[in-house]
Amino acid sequence: MTPIQMTFSTMFLLGLMGLTFHRTHLLSALLCLESMMLSLFLATSLWALQLSTINIATVPMLLLAFSACEASSGLALLVATARTHGSDHMQNLNLLQC
Amino acid sequence: MPSLHIILTTSFIITLVILISPVFTSILYKSLNPNWHTHHSKNAVKMAFFTSLLPLFLHLHTGTELTITNLHSMNIMTFDINTSFKLDHLSITFVPIALYVTWAILVFASWYMKSDPKFNQFFKFLLIFLIAMVTLVTANNMFQLFIGWEGVGIMSFLLIGWWWARADRNTAALQAVLYNRVGDVGLIFALGWMATNLNSWEMQLMFITAKSLDMNAPLIGLILAATGKSAQFGLHPWLPSAMEGPTPVSALLHSSTMVVAGIFLLVRLSPLMQDNPFALTTCLILGALTTLFTTICALTQNDIKKIIAFSTSSQLGLMMVTIGLNQPYLAFLHICTHAFFKAMLFLSSGVIIHALNNEQDIRKMGGLHYLIPTTTSWLTIGSLALMGTPFLAGFFSKDAIIVALNNSYLNAWALALTLLATSLTAAYSLRMIFFVNMNFPRFPALSPINENIKSITNPLKRLAWGTILAGLLMTCAVLPPKPPMLSMPPYIKLTALVITILGLTIALELALFTNKQRPYMPKQYFYFSTMLGYYPTIMHRFFPYTFLKLSQTIATMTIDQTWLEKTGPKTITSLNLSLATTTSNIQKGMIKTFLSLFFTTLMIIILLNYY
Numbered sequence: 001m002t003p004i005q006m007t008f009s010t011m012f013l014l015g016l017m018g019l020t021f022h023r024t025h026l027l028s029a030l031l032c033l034e035s036m037m038l039s040l041f042l043a044t045s046l047w048a049l050q051l052s053t054i055n056i057a058t059v060p061m062l063l064l065a066f067s068a069c070e071a072s073s074g075l076a077l078l079v080a081t082a083r084t085h086g087s088d089h090m091q092n093l094n095l096l097q098c
Numbered sequence: 099m100p101s102l103h104i105i106l107t108t109s110f111i112i113t114l115v116i117l118i119s120p121v122f123t124s125i126l127y128k129s130l131n132p133n134w135h136t137h138h139s140k141n142a143v144k145m146a147f148f149t150s151l152l153p154l155f156l157h158l159h160t161g162t163e164l165t166i167t168n169l170h171s172m173n174i175m176t177f178d179i180n181t182s183f184k185l186d187h188l189s190i191t192f193v194p195i196a197l198y199v200t201w202a203i204l205v206f207a208s209w210y211m212k213s214d215p216k217f218n219q220f221f222k223f224l225l226i227f228l229i230a231m232v233t234l235v236t237a238n239n240m241f242q243l244f245i246g247w248e249g250v251g252i253m254s255f256l257l258i259g260w261w262w263a264r265a266d267r268n269t270a271a272l273q274a275v276l277y278n279r280v281g282d283v284g285l286i287f288a289l290g291w292m293a294t295n296l297n298s299w300e301m302q303l304m305f306i307t308a309k310s311l312d313m314n315a316p317l318i319g320l321i322l323a324a325t326g327k328s329a330q331f332g333l334h335p336w337l338p339s340a341m342e343g344p345t346p347v348s349a350l351l352h353s354s355t356m357v358v359a360g361i362f363l364l365v366r367l368s369p370l371m372q373d374n375p376f377a378l379t380t381c382l383i384l385g386a387l388t389t390l391f392t393t394i395c396a397l398t399q400n401d402i403k404k405i406i407a408f409s410t411s412s413q414l415g416l417m418m419v420t421i422g423l424n425q426p427y428l429a430f431l432h433i434c435t436h437a438f439f440k441a442m443l444f445l446s447s448g449v450i451i452h453a454l455n456n457e458q459d460i461r462k463m464g465g466l467h468y469l470i471p472t473t474t475s476w477l478t479i480g481s482l483a484l485m486g487t488p489f490l491a492g493f494f495s496k497d498a499i500i501v502a503l504n505n506s507y508l509n510a511w512a513l514a515l516t517l518l519a520t521s522l523t524a525a526y527s528l529r530m531i532f533f534v535n536m537n538f539p540r541f542p543a544l545s546p547i548n549e550n551i552k553s554i555t556n557p558l559k560r561l562a563w564g565t566i567l568a569g570l571l572m573t574c575a576v577l578p579p580k581p582p583m584l585s586m587p588p589y590i591k592l593t594a595l596v597i598t599i600l601g602l603t604i605a606l607e608l609a610l611f612t613n614k615q616r617p618y619m620p621k622q623y624f625y626f627s628t629m630l631g632y633y634p635t636i637m638h639r640f641f642p643y644t645f646l647k648l649s650q651t652i653a654t655m656t657i658d659q660t661w662l663e664k665t666g667p668k669t670i671t672s673l674n675l676s677l678a679t680t681t682s683n684i685q686k687g688m689i690k691t692f693l694s695l696f697f698t699t700l701m702i703i704i705l706l707n708y709y
Contacts, residue, residue, distance in 0.1 A: 020697035022690075090689065 004046065011039035026081060026088040030074045037067040102156060106164045109152040110185055110236075113193070116146040117229050124222055135218040139225050140204045147197035157190045158575050165238055165302075177297060184238035184301065187576065188365065188430055192235050195434050198564065199354050199441045200228050202557030206445050207346035209553035210452065220260065224350060227253035231355050235362065240289050240299040243363070247285065247327070250356045251278045257351060258343035270339035273638075277336040281326015281360070288319035305369045313370055317377035320367060321384070328360030328414045331388040335634045337411050338395075341403040345448030348403060353410050353444055354437035361417045361429060368426035379509065382422025386512035389415030389519040391631060396526045398627040401458050402447045405530050409484060410440055412519055419516055420499050423506055427578050432495035434572060438564040439483035439491060445561065446477040449554055450534065453547040460533040467535040470549045474535045476558050481527040483565050485598050486520070494569035496520075498582065500594035505583045520594060521601030528605040537613070 018032030045060040047053075081088050120138045156162055167182035183189075204224065211217040230253060234246025251274075259271030292299060296307045324330065329337040340352050351357070364371065364381070371377050389412040396408035413436050420429040451458055453470060467474045483492040486500075500520065503513050549555065629635060 016697060016700070020693040 008039050008043040012036055012043075015039065022090065024089055024091075026078055026090060030071070030078065033074065034067075034071060037063070037071075041067075102160060102162050103164055106153045106156060106162060106185060107166055109149055110164075110166070110183065113146045113150045113197075114229075114232065116142050116149060117225065117232065120225055121222060121229070124218075132218070135221050136208050139221040140201070140208065142225070143197055143201045143204055143228070147194060147201055150194045150197055153185060153190050154194050157185075157187065163187060163190075167238070171241070177293065177299075179241050179299060180239065181242060182238035182300065183236045183242075185236060188362070189236045191430075191434060191572070191576075192362075193232060195437055195568075196228070196231060196235070196355055199437050199561070200224070200350060202561050203346050203350050203441060203445065205553055205557040206349075206448065207344075209551055210346055210448055211344065220257075220344075223253060223257055224346070227257065227351065227356075231359070234359055238301055240292065240301075240304075243366075244285065244289065247282070247323075247359065247363075250351075250359055251275065251282070251327075254278070254340070254351050254356055257347040258340050260344055260347065264342070267342045270336070270342040273339050274336040277329075277333045278326050280333055281323045284319040284322025284326065285363075286319075288316040288323065291316040291319065301366070304367075308370055313374050314376055317371055317374055318380070320363060321377060321380055324360030324364050324418070325384065326360070327363075328357050328418070329388075329411050330360075330384050330415065330418060331391055332384075334388065334392065334411060335630070335638075338404050338407045338630070341401070341407050345403070345444060345451065348407070349441045349444035349448070352407065353440035357410060357414055358417070358433045358437075361414060361421065361433060364418075364421050365426040365430050365433075368421070368424075371421070372424055378422050378424055380422070381418050382509055382512045385415045385418025385420075385422055386509075386515040386519075387415070388412070388418065390515040390522075393519040393522040393526065394627050395630045397522065397529070398624050400461055402450070402460050402463075402530065402534065403444070403458060405460075405526060406440070406443050406447060409443075409523065409526065412523065413440070413484070415519070416496070416499060416516065419503065419512065422512070423499075423502055423508065425499070425502050425580060427580060428495060428498050428502060431569075431572060432499065435483075435491040435495045435565075435569045438561055438568050439480040442476055442558060442561040442565055443480040443484070445554075445558055446473050446480065449473045449549060449558075450477075453549070454541050454545050457541060457545075460530060462540050463534045464537050464541070465535075465539040469539075469547050472555065473549050473558075476562055477534065478531055479562055479565060481531055485524045485527055485602070486594055488595065489570070491565045491567070491569035494573045497594050501583050501586070501591060504590050504593055505586055517593065517597055521597040524598045524601035525605035528602055529609060532606075532609045 015032045015036035019029050019036070022029045022032070041060050041063055044056065044063060048057045048060070078088055120135065120142050123138070124135055163186040165182060165184045165186075167180050171179045171181060173179070204221065207217075207220070207224070211220055214220065227250060230246050230249025232246075234243055234250060237243035237246060255271050255275045258274055259267050261267055262271075289299070292304060295311060296304050298304060298307070326333045337352060337357065341348055343351075371381075392408045392411040392415065396405050396412065399405045399408060413432070417429045417432050417436075420426075420432065449470070450463065450466065450473060453466075453473075454463060457463065479490070483490040486492045486496040488497075500516070503516060506513075626632070
């Protein structure tokens with residue numbers, strides 16, 4: 001595959017690994033989520049330019065808008081966790097476990 | 099004679115007002131004299147009787163009949179309900195007789211109930227009952243008749259349960275109300291049928307519009323109503339149980355006036371029935387069965403009031419037979435004459451009971467003819483009239499009925515039963531007289547035997563005059579609407595007399611055996627009669643228990659517990675609870691492991707796709 005494609009895929013995969021294998025902080029998971037979004041944004045906008053297909057030219061903007069909502073809700077969850085648990089350490093969230 | 103209708107109307111309205119006034123004045127003010135209500139009621143009924151004689155004499159002289167229609171009660175589209183009074187031969191004749199008997203009973207009750215703390219209320223109840231009865235008898239439309247019907251039913255309940263501290267009394271009163279209610283269902287059904295099919299509740303309109311219709315359904319309803327109110331077989335146990343009430347109540351309600359309300363309804367509506375052979379046959383068979391059954395039950399009773407109650411029931415059966423023969427006028431005649439001698443029988447038995455210190459068992463009475471001769475004479479006269487002794491009151495009606503029965507081409511089985519019942523009537527009457535009047539005394543020596551009291555002798559004397567003369571007067575004064583049976587062989591004409599004498603002699607023979615020692619006979623033959631045919635034993639437990647259990651199952655278990663609880667809220671609760679418990683038991687909350695698994699699975703799938 002082309003170098004650009006490999007860059008995007010690697011960036012996405014790295015962000016996903018970061019999301020699943022985080023250790024302590026919820027904030028790092030949210031940051032990795034943001035990087036995944038970023039890679040997707042770049043990928044879709046370059047795709048529209050490279051292949052000259054006008055139909056998908058709006059997709060990056062939509063992706064950006066929805067990602068903003070998602071980031072804000074993630075941050076609200078972070079703030080709520082900090083309010084109730086005192087910090088955003090992941091090990092405090094296992095309340096269902098006895 | 100000018101303006102006859104005004105005289106009739108005015109007299110009748112005055113009679114009603116005289117009867118109603120003590121009830122209203124008792125609400126409005128209280129007098130200082132504790133006995134005021136007694137005097138007030140007695141005098142009111144006496145004056146009302148004399149006032150009601152005026153329409154009677156006018157009617158006998160000129161044949162005037164009258165219908166008064168006034169207040170327009172309600173109006174539902176084309177259906178009018180008025181208050182209208184019909185003063186035809188039936189009601190003009192019956193009202194003075196009822197008032198005469200009530201007058202005698204009220205005078206008697208002022209002595210009998212003297213020691214009762216609430217006897218003002220007792221008189222008020224009797225008066226309200228009388229008003230309801232007069233409403234029933236003079237009603238020209240079915241609505242007013244229904245008002246009177248329900249009124250007498252309720253007053254009967256209140257008066258039977260007068261001494262309400264005894265459980266037996268309450269049971270008897272409840273029995274009366276329940277059995278009457280079953281009959282009322284028939285009446286309400288007939289009312290509804292007439293409202294929808296004949297579009298009127300006025301009697302004249304009903305008689306005209308019913309000519310061409312099939313009247314089976316409402317007539318069965320009316321016969322059911324008569325069965326309930328007049329204690330025909332099937333709905334009869336309340337009448338002997340009603341003897342738990344005071345003797346004046348038994349004399350007024352359950353001998354002369356209330357129990358004839360059912361028969362009176364059928365007599366009043368006889369133009370509807372005369373063309374319907376199904377209804378007539380039903381009446382005939384029901385009446386014959388009733389009269390024989392209750393006569394058999396009366397043979398082995400030991401309570402004097404129960405014997406008289408059963409004899410009332412059998413005379414009512416005889417009246418029903420007469421209606422079944424399509425002779426309503428003879429039934430009405432028997433109603434009127436029966437009122438006299440039955441009330442006299444009850445009042446005499448009341449005197450005897452009071453004289454022997456509340457002893458009601460005839461096995462503990464005896465030889466009273468030497469001690470209270472006038473009372474036992476009245477008992478004897480009443481029993482002779484009941485048996486149909488020639489030229490007393492009962493003869494004119496009862497003999498005419500038996501003669502009509504013998505000459506008809508109807509059911510021979512009903513005829514046989516009625517004749518048998520007539521002879522057994524003589525038998526139990528003789529048994530009662532033998533045990534009460536004759537032989538030696540069987541009661542304790544210190545009994546308050548006293549009959550020198552004016553309150554007893556005067557009313558009973560009046561009733562005795564009525565018993566002797568009423569039949570003759572009524573037969574001579576009025577031409578019957580249907581031609582009477584006059585031509586028949588002599589053995590048919592003498593049938594009633596012969597079987598009565600036969601029953602009398604056999605009973606006398608048997609009664610004379612009681613003085614001698616006989617070998618012990620098995621008693622099983624008597625069980626049927628003593629237990630009243632096992633009818634109350636079977637019916638009073640089984641059916642109520644079944645119905646109540648069924649209704650409990652339907653109402654509580656099916657509707658409440660099943661549909662409203664289990665299928666609705668409880669199902670949702672239990673389902674959700676089990677699901678949530680299962681789900682939350684699975685969740686262990688290990689987020690890291692979940693996400694790691696997610697990533698690993700994703701990688702495997704991608705790699706598998708590429709290779």
